[in-house]
Amino acid sequence: MLLNLPQDAWSSISLHLCTPDVLALLSTHRTINQFLSSSPSFWTQLLARDRDESYDNESNHGRRCVQDIRREFMLHSYTSALPSVKWLPLNINRTFPVSPREGHVSCVLTGPENYKSLVVTGGFCDDDYVTVLSLPRGCDSHRQNWGWTRLRPINRASFAYGASLTALPPIDSGSATVNIAKAVRFGGFRGGGYSQETNEVWVLTIRDEWNEESGASQTAHWEKIETTGAFLPLGRAYHTATLIHDRYLVIIGGMTSEGSVMEEAILDTQTWTWNDISLATTGYPRGRHGHSVVLDGRRNRLVMFGGGSGTDLLRSGVDNTEVWELKMRGIEVPINLDNSRLWEWSKLHGNAIPVENRSESGDDSDSEDDEMKDASNYNPENDLSPAESLCLGRCHNGLKVSPDTVLLMFGGGRTNTNGVLAYNLRADTFFRPKVLGPLPLPRFTGIASFLDTEGYVFVHGGFNTNLSDTIHDIHLLDVAPYLERDFTALPVDRLRESNSAVTDEDAESGHYVVRGFLDEAVLARFVWGASWERLVFEGGEGERSRGR
Structure with a gap:
């Protein structure tokens, strides 16, 4: 009966199906498969449906063959579902043109x-x-x-x-x-x-x-930009800066020398004018740094993950696994500041580290102890384990890899992790991709950038707490390993051994023993590295020291 339908009807039906069902339809009959598989407009419409509204069909596919468009759809489908990810360590041979660093x-x-x-x-x-x-x-x-x-x-x-x-x-x-x-x-x-x-x-x-x-x-x-406006935001570090409507830079949270803050601000990148955001103070997030924020355009909100409190990265404050949303109701372009009163914070998840492990220092005197959960009594089906919680701790990496999917990795203060976690924005739930490939060292304060059309996350550097030094390595994280792509664009270290995964016991004890492989160049840095490093800067500013 399906074969009796006009060919255009097959396309219309497919556009209302989820990706697995689309592929199932293609396998029902050779005629359907041949028609739809050879149609550039069909795969282009599927991509436009599943990607953000900013996706430009014509510029991306106007002169491309159907095989390329179909491969892009498959890549996007795996990235959205994220059933697995795979680490690819690169062989830099001391020639990578970025020195070891963090922050x-x-x-x-x-x-x-x-x-x-x-x-x-x-x-x-x-x-x-x-x-x-x-x-x-x-x-x-x-x-x-x-x-x-x-x-x-x-x-x-x-x-x-x-x-x-x-x-x-x-x-x-x-x-x-x-x-x-x-x-x-x-x-x-x-x-x-x-x-x-x-x-x-x-x-x-x-x-x-x-x-x-x-x-x-x-x-x-x-x-250097000389900004204007009656409002000037606090200076801060380890904050987030998210661009909305290709124009407005929304600054949230961060650390100052006095403690962690939550103050929000908007910078108009066309006029370089600062604007305050007037938000309700009830149900308001506490100050934090090293968190991540993603723009969820389909639900017109910003979603904030985890972070930490205190005045430094290790000696004060705590990590948390809170997830908050900032609903941006009534937003216009240009932004009407009166409508900023319609922006509202609300907590989506509140599980955090055990109360007995919380520090009395920093800015935690007003903590909501009744919302804290004992991490040793978590439900493995619904709650994050102690080790998984580190993926939302301070200075983790949070990346939106598809319209409904966020990838979270590394992070945590006194114990860092090399774990990977994912979040479904549509359902507001965490899920666990299968992790393949040799695990990198645990770290925080490193960089991670998502390469969307390539399907990889680029990772470099960071700091390992137990080794008390920066890490000089590069890894790629393949977000679609089931496509079995042979990566040759950069040299992959095929012989690299895996570092040990951070366990719940490691997370609870605050100590991780390096049981994996370290090459001699990396190990040499760890041998002479210390928790204090003196650097001399040009311009007469003298010597600076980094304290943990």
Whole structure:
């Protein structure tokens, strides 16, 4: 009977099915399979249905073959469901052009003509260069070369660690031979020992240009922005900065030298004007740092995960596993500040670490003990285990990898984790992807950027608490390993042994023993590394020390 329907009806039916049912329909009959599998418009409509509303069908698929579009749909489907992930350790051979560091920043820049790059810079180090990884677009990018460039900026930005770097919308340069991409940096600490917090705003510009005579050239340039507005936000570090409507940078939370804060602020990146957000104070989140925030466009909200409290990363405060939503009702473009009163916080999940493990220092005197749960008595079907809870602890990495899926990994203060956790925004529930490949070392304060069309998460650096030093390595996390792609764009260390997983016992005892493999170069850093590091900076600012 299905075969008697017009061919267009098959497409219409498929667009109302979930991905597994779409694939099941294709397998029902050879005729249906041949028609739908060979239709570029069919796969394009499926992608447009399942991706964010900003997805541009014409620019992404106007000149592509059906096989490429179908592969992109399959990649997106695996990324959305996230049944498994796989670690790919890279072999950097001491040639990777970013020195060991923590508290640094990265983001993915995009532009016209399929321009796409990953930038890495800053952090607690004496290196002010900007490293750019040029990325070929498309589902077969895992087989193409990913080239590195190390750029000394034309104008230097001030030293900062724990800052944020957020990509701005693509810019039309007006020339087919010029690509311009920008990102905005906010905040950070300028002094060792978590001091001298700043509210400075800087814009990083990466310019790529092709000239027939001189060939390709690439430059990096920092510009300090003089902001305006009656309201100036607190200086802070380890906060979040989320761009909404391609214009408004929403700053939430962070750490100051006096403690963790929750103050929200909005920066209009077109006028560089600061605006306060007037929110109800009932049911309001406590101050926190090292949390993550994602924009859930389908439900018009920001979702905030975990973080920690206190005045530093290790000696005060606690980690938590709270999940909050900030509903953005009545939002307009440009934003009507009177409508900000309609924005409202509400807690989605409240399970946290046991009361007996909470520190009396920091800003926890007003903690809601009646909401705390004993992590040793969790329900394994519904609650996070002590080890899983670390994936929401301070300075974890939280990434939105599809419209309804968030990936959480690393994190935690006194004990770090190398675990991976996922969250379904549609159902507001956690789930557990199967983790394949050799596990990296546990860490926090490292960087992680999601490469959406490539299907990988790029991870670099961070700090390991038990080893008391920074980690100098690179890993990719394949979010669709069932596609069995052979990654050759960068050298993969096929012989790398797995580090041990952080267990519930490790999480509860606060100690993790390195039982896995460390190469000699990494081990050498850990041998001489200490909890204090002295760095000399240019410009007459003298020596700075980092205290844990």
